[in-house]
């Protein structure tokens with residue numbers, strides 16, 4: 001008796017149902033897994049049942065000038081994962097009076113204090129519950145905050161961190177799992193059907209008359225896909241998955257334009273470039289001669305801030321960066337994908353375009369915001385529309401322009417000098 005005889009003929013028909021149910025079940029599992037993963041991680045028992053709103057306002061009012069929610073150092077260490085590395089019993093006396101904890105000889109505290117160049121953390125006369133509330137909030141918020149990934153490209157001594165939505169990342173992994181699961185399920189389904197199909201062929205002669213009738217309809221493994229209900233189901237799945245992917249793409253575009261991330265230091269262009277009229281090129285030293293504009297290093301800030309506003313907590317962050325020989329981790333705002341090539345000097349120096357054409361009213365901005373869409377269509381539109389007339393004293397251009405205008409009767413645009421050629425913008 002071989003294993004296949006388990007599939008007596010009626011059972012075979014039921015087994016089709018079984019497979020359909022399995023399909024639906026695994027889909028359900030994936031959806032369920034996606035849901036549970038999306039839910040907040042359970043609250044840490046040490047800080048359960050506290051007032052998160054209170055914690056938030058205490059944190060923002062007292063701690064953010066020295067601490068951030070990521071693992072990035074501001075003046076003190078970043079708070080990411082703090083409840084994993086310290087117990088609440090340690091944290092309460094620390095916040096109340098960190099110097100006392102250090103003097104008590106606590107090994108961790110002493111090492112930390114030395115690591116931070118003996119910078120003294122302020123003492124806070126908070127109640128235990130208030131401190132618990134702060135860390136409950138910090139724990140929750142640090143898990144939701146943007147993660148900073150290592151720099152893609154280094155300018156002159158500058159570390160330009162890219163920020164990426166942590167949520168977006170895990171969603172992509174889920175989508176991957178989803179697609180792989182679906183493919184597997186369909187593969188198994190197809191395999192089983194073809195096996196059963198073969199089996200039926202062998203067993204045809206042993207069949208009861210009513211079953212033989214069914215088999216004689218010339219069963220084909222993939223005939224299940226002719227069933228309108230199954231087809232409908234597959235089509236629906238397909239539409240849902242592509243809709244999700246499409247929506248994701250759309251929101252990514254939305255995130256780009258108008259993107260204005262919070263920076264590690266509250267640096268204001270409105271104050272420096274607007275009110276004090278410091279030239280853009282004083283800080284963005286590459287902008288007239290190189291591909292990259294570059295973000296200024298802390299040393300450029302020190303040209304002025306070794307004397308100006310020394311006591312400001314924001315300026316102290318510059319001192320700390322220099323002391324520790326660590327670049328300030330500015331969050332990059334504008335960012336073309338790697339496949340595109342853009343050169344500042346070509347546009348600011350050769351074409352003589354103002355920064356505002358592409359970056360908007362930077363001199364009015366407290367926080368830099370991406371104003372242009374930075375899409376291929378945006379580059380190309382400007383190349384179609386912009387007349388090249390900036391090189392009047394360049395003989396080569398003069399002749400080119402003259403012959404162009406004579407031949408076409410229209411002024412010469414960037415398009416006419418090859419500004420729409422793929423290879424100009426793509427490596």
Ligand code: HEC
Nearest residue numbers: 062063066075076077095112113116118119120121122124
């Ligand atoms: C004036 C700056 C400053 C302020 C304000 C400040 N801290 Fe700190 N904090 C530090 C420094 C610096 C350290 C590193 C240890 C040291 O040098 O004493 C530190 C260390 C810590 C640590 C230990 C971190 C670790 O990685 O183990 C915790 C927890 C902490 N601070 C919490 C807080 C909380 C909560 C507040 C607000 C209620 C706060 N700090 C306000 C400067 C500050």
Ligand code: HEC
Nearest residue numbers: 267272273278279280283330331332333334355359362368
């Ligand atoms: C005193 C120095 C200083 C001056 C002057 C200055 N900037 Fe900046 N700029 C910075 C710093 C620091 C950053 C990074 C922090 C930020 O984004 O706010 C920056 C960021 C930028 C960015 C965003 C970079 C990115 O990450 O995509 C643009 C665009 C920019 N500056 C344009 C200008 C323009 C235009 C001017 C002149 C009107 C100007 N800047 C003048 C210091 C300066």
Ligand code: HEC
Nearest residue numbers: 265266267276278296300301303304308309312313314315
């Ligand atoms: C050419 C001189 C100059 C340079 C270079 C310069 N700043 Fe300033 N900065 C100023 C002046 C002037 C003020 C206003 C001081 C005041 O309000 O009294 C100021 C104010 C600030 C403030 C506000 C401080 C506060 O608490 O009010 C911050 C933050 C700041 N600068 C950051 C930076 C950073 C970061 C850099 C380097 C990227 C930089 N500055 C480069 C001249 C400069």
Ligand code: HEC
Nearest residue numbers: 280284287292293294334335336342347348353354355358
């Ligand atoms: C023709 C449009 C255009 C003009 C004009 C322009 N920029 Fe940009 N800028 C861009 C684009 C596009 C990026 C993104 C580049 C990338 O991601 O490779 C960018 C990025 C930047 C950055 C980010 C860091 C870097 O090194 O690229 C700074 C700073 C900046 N621009 C400053 C300026 C300043 C200052 C001016 C004026 C002197 C200026 N830009 C003029 C289009 C422009």
Ligand code: HEC
Nearest residue numbers: 341342350351357378379382386388414417418419424425
């Ligand atoms: C505000 C208008 C404007 C925008 C926006 C713009 N450009 Fe340009 N671009 C110009 C002008 C004007 C020139 C002509 C410079 C010259 O005469 O060589 C030019 C020239 C170029 C060239 C050299 C073309 C050649 O034939 O040598 C490249 C490459 C280029 N741009 C890439 C880009 C990319 C990539 C973007 C988008 C990220 C972009 N540009 C956005 C105006 C623009």
Ligand code: HEC
Nearest residue numbers: 336337340374375376379380383419420421422424425426
């Ligand atoms: C003036 C500059 C410019 C020219 C000319 C240009 N591109 Fe692009 N292209 C870009 C920029 C900038 C991006 C990235 C913008 C984005 O991600 O939306 C891009 C993106 C792309 C992408 C990726 C699209 C995506 O969704 O990621 C493809 C493919 C592409 N270009 C093909 C071409 C081809 C083919 C040509 C020639 C017919 C061409 N490009 C000419 C600037 C240009």
